[in-house]
Structures are given as structure tokens and as C-alpha cells.
Amino acid sequence: MALPEFSLRQLLEAGVHFGHQTHRWNPRMDQYIYGSRNGIHIMDLTQTVPLLDQALNVVRETVSKGGRVLFVGTKRQASKAVAEAAERSAQYYMNHRWLGGTLTNWQTVSKSIQRLKAISAQMETGFDGLTKKERLGMEREHAKLHASLNGIAEMGGTPDLLFVIDTNKEALAVAEANKLGIPVIGILDTNSAPEGIDYPIPGNDDAARAIGLYCDLIARSALDGMAAQMGSAGVDLGELVDAPVEEVLDTVEAPKEIEEDTTEAVGTKPTLFTEAPSEKDDLKKITGVGPKLEEAMNKLGVYQFAQVASWTNDEIMWIDDSLSVKGRIERDDWVGQVSELIKG
Structure with missing residues (x-):
């Protein structure tokens, strides 16, 4: 390499x-x-x-x-x-x-990691011997520890x-x-x-x-x-590498073809209007959105603040790619802006 x-x-x-x-x-x-x-x-x-x-x-x-x-x-x-x-x-x-x-306090963090591993081991046995309430408590603790420590659980220092x-x-x-x-x-x-x-x-x-x-x-x-x-x-x-050279070449080239096919569709397509709804919001109230960009958003099927507020990260990527705004949606925090606009 x-x-x-x-x-x-x-x-x-x-x-x-x-x-x-x-x-x-x-x-x-x-x-x-x-x-x-x-x-x-x-x-x-x-x-x-x-x-x-x-x-x-x-x-x-x-x-x-x-x-x-x-x-x-x-x-x-x-x-x-x-x-x-x-x-x-x-x-x-x-x-x-x-x-x-x-x-700075790795010793204490290590104890939490050990606790995470212990609960994970209990989960594999189905929390045998515990009541439903105790199992629920353990599952909640596991979810909290897993979210915070799973990525460093095997770091060892x-x-x-x-x-x-x-x-x-x-x-x-x-x-x-x-x-x-x-x-x-x-x-x-x-x-x-x-x-x-x-x-x-x-x-x-x-x-x-x-x-x-x-x-x-x-x-x-x-x-x-x-x-x-x-x-x-x-x-x-x-x-x-166990596979013959010919097979290795095939497996290396395949992902390139997949990448080329998927570059045209980044992220996940959100819910869009196929025609203009009776109630439309003034998208120009979003910082960074002018008349031309609003028109482009409308052509795409975006007319309301509620649509923007519901976008997931993958949907933002799709919209960003479709509008060619080069990260402006996240940079200007459109989702946060429309949430405030909806609140009034």
C-alpha cells in the first residue's frame, strides 16, 4: 500500500x-x-x-x-x-x-468499559435470573454505555x-x-x-x-x-491473500464500478411534493436562500419549512447534491433555522 x-x-x-x-x-x-x-x-x-x-x-x-x-x-x-x-x-x-x-482519567473510564463488557456478556445469556424491571434497567444502562464507550472499548489505554x-x-x-x-x-x-x-x-x-x-x-x-x-x-x-491474482483483480475493480454508479445519487431522497401545494412557505427567510435558490428548491419539490425541518443527515446530503450548494445546508444550519421559524 x-x-x-x-x-x-x-x-x-x-x-x-x-x-x-x-x-x-x-x-x-x-x-x-x-x-x-x-x-x-x-x-x-x-x-x-x-x-x-x-x-x-x-x-x-x-x-x-x-x-x-x-x-x-x-x-x-x-x-x-x-x-x-x-x-x-x-x-x-x-x-x-x-x-x-x-x-486524563482513563482509570475511571476503564472501569466503565469493564461494566459495558460485563453487561454485554449478560445480554448474551438473556439476563438469566433477572426480573423484567431489572432487565430493562440493564438494557438502558448498556445502551448509554455503548453509545459513549463502544468506540474505545478495545483501546486498552x-x-x-x-x-x-x-x-x-x-x-x-x-x-x-x-x-x-x-x-x-x-x-x-x-x-x-x-x-x-x-x-x-x-x-x-x-x-x-x-x-x-x-x-x-x-x-x-x-x-x-x-x-x-x-x-x-x-x-x-x-x-x-488466498485468492488467485485474477480473482483479486476482480474484487478490486468491482467497488470502482459501484462507486461510479452511485456518485450520481448521494444520500437518501426525502419526501418531496410532485406539484405545488396550496400552502407554501417563504423559503427566502432561510439565511442563504435567495430567489433563484428558492425557485430551484421549488422545482425539486421543496415548498415548506416542515419538509426542511424533517430532513435526516442522508436526506441533507441528497438535497445538497441535487441543488449543488456545496454544504451550505449544514453550514448555515437550515434545519435549525426553519425549526425556529416554525416556532414563530
């Missing part, structure tokens, strides 16, 4: 260059900002490219030496991508809520490197890592603070497509580090 390659075009297509509205910026991010357009800050991707490459090398080197990488992303649009990337690369993740003391999506939201995780001297790779949006981040990656930390790209590249770098570690240990990676 080799360190994953990426291009400036990929970053542009993922909306990595889009920052927040100019009035929501952090002046300390000025060095990474190229300019602004329509009230939105634009990142300088000529700086993002080398910094991202540096971060990927750090991940590879850490894993190649037997180190552990902890993916941290608890915001809604990052949760799934963080978990999938960490699991795919045999690393660890926190995607529900950062528990204070996760790093503090990590050697943190990869963080949205350093503002995960400020406590960054602070704990800094206190313990654990290096931090952080995605820095235009409203972020670069302090405490050892390997900054200037970029959009809200758009699902951008987050997916970061996680994929970090995961692939970790896998490359694992391959390097196995190679240095004298493991013949070729012997691990």
Missing part, C-alpha cells in the same frame, strides 16, 4: 474551501483565509494541501510504530463517518459525546494521536490531549482557534462530504501504516 493521494480538485468538489459567514470568523484563522465571496470566507487550499499531506504522514508513522489513533467527531454530520473510518482502519473513535476525563473534527465542539478533548502531550490533528474552519492543534488542516468542518473525505484519507493512511508495520515485522503481505 501507499500513502493515499488526493488532489486540489477533490477538495474543491467536497466543499473544503467554504468557511463560515464572514461575521462568524476567528481572526486567528486569518493566515489560512484566501478571501470572501457573498459573505462567506474562502479557505486558501494551497495551504490546506501540504498541511493535509503532513497530517496523513503523521498518521502513517504513528500507526507503523504500533501507535493508536483516536477519531473524535460527535456532531451529527460527523458521527457516522468517524465511526466507519475508525472501524475500517482498526482504530478507535468517540462519536456520541465526549466524556470529561476520557483521557490512552491513544498516541487524536484526529478531531470541529475543534470548537471538541475543545475538551483537545484540552485533555494537550495536558497529556498527545499530538492533535484538527480540522480548522474559519471560526476555529488554531491554538493547541499540532497538525492543523484548514477546511470546512460542517459539510458531510468534506468530513467524509477527511475521514477516508486518515483511515487509508492508518491502513498504510499497518501495512508498513507488518512489512517491517517480516510478514509477507502477499501470503495473506
Whole structure:
């Protein structure tokens, strides 16, 4: 394997260059900002490219030496991508809520992990000998512990490197890592603070497509580090493949065809009107939506605030792709805006 390659075009297509509205910026991010357009800050991707490459090398080197990488992303649009990337690369993740003391009080966290494992073992036996009320209590406790600790249940100690999506939201995780001297790779949006981040990656930390790209590249770098570690240990990676070369080529090419077919339909299509309803909302009340975008939304079948308020993460991805708004839905928090508009 080799360190994953990426291009400036990929970053542009993922909306990595889009920052927040100019009035929501952090002046300390000025060095990474190229300019602004329509009230939105634009990142300088000529700086993002080398910094991202540096971060990927750090991940590879850490894993190649037997180190552990902890993916941290608890915001809604990052949760799934963080978990999938960490699991795919045999690393660890926190995607529900950062528990204070996760790093600085690992001994206590370890006890909670042991409790999770003990309840899981009891669940496999059907909670034999417990009353219905006791089983319900155990199931609730298990659900709570599983959501918070499942991603680090097998970590066995503090990590050697943190990869963080949205350093503002995960400020406590960054602070704990800094206190313990654990290096931090952080995605820095235009409203972020670069302090405490050892390997900054200037970029959009809200758009699902951008987050997916970061996680994929970090995961692939970790896998490359694992391959390097196995190679240095004298493991013949070729012997691990049981299938003939012809069959391996078939299995490698198949996913590429699938990816090409699915790039036209990102996410899940939400419920849309096939014709204009009698009651329509003024979608221009949503910050970032003008007359042209409202017209495009209407043509798509979106007329009411209630539709927008009900969108799931996958549905937002579908709408974002269909309207080609490059992450604006999440960046401007349309769902949150219409919820307030509905309340009046």
C-alpha cells in the first residue's frame, strides 16, 4: 500500500474551501483565509494541501510504530463517518459525546468499559435470573454505555494521536490531549482557534462530504501504516491473500464500478411534493436562500419549512447534491433555522 493521494480538485468538489459567514470568523484563522465571496470566507487550499499531506504522514508513522489513533467527531454530520473510518482502519473513535476525563482519567473510564463488557456478556445469556424491571434497567444502562464507550472499548489505554473534527465542539478533548502531550490533528474552519492543534488542516468542518473525505484519507493512511508495520515485522503481505491474482483483480475493480454508479445519487431522497401545494412557505427567510435558490428548491419539490425541518443527515446530503450548494445546508444550519421559524 501507499500513502493515499488526493488532489486540489477533490477538495474543491467536497466543499473544503467554504468557511463560515464572514461575521462568524476567528481572526486567528486569518493566515489560512484566501478571501470572501457573498459573505462567506474562502479557505486558501494551497495551504490546506501540504498541511493535509503532513497530517496523513503523521498518521502513517504513528500507526507503523504500533501507535493508536483516536477519531473524535460527535456532531451529527460527523458521527457516522468517524465511526466507519475508525472501524475500517482498526482504530478507535468517540462519536456520541465526549466524556470529561476520557483521557486524563482513563482509570475511571476503564472501569466503565469493564461494566459495558460485563453487561454485554449478560445480554448474551438473556439476563438469566433477572426480573423484567431489572432487565430493562440493564438494557438502558448498556445502551448509554455503548453509545459513549463502544468506540474505545478495545483501546486498552490512552491513544498516541487524536484526529478531531470541529475543534470548537471538541475543545475538551483537545484540552485533555494537550495536558497529556498527545499530538492533535484538527480540522480548522474559519471560526476555529488554531491554538493547541499540532497538525492543523484548514477546511470546512460542517459539510458531510468534506468530513467524509477527511475521514477516508486518515483511515487509508492508518491502513498504510499497518501495512508498513507488518512489512517491517517480516510478514509477507502477499501470503495473506488466498485468492488467485485474477480473482483479486476482480474484487478490486468491482467497488470502482459501484462507486461510479452511485456518485450520481448521494444520500437518501426525502419526501418531496410532485406539484405545488396550496400552502407554501417563504423559503427566502432561510439565511442563504435567495430567489433563484428558492425557485430551484421549488422545482425539486421543496415548498415548506416542515419538509426542511424533517430532513435526516442522508436526506441533507441528497438535497445538497441535487441543488449543488456545496454544504451550505449544514453550514448555515437550515434545519435549525426553519425549526425556529416554525416556532414563530
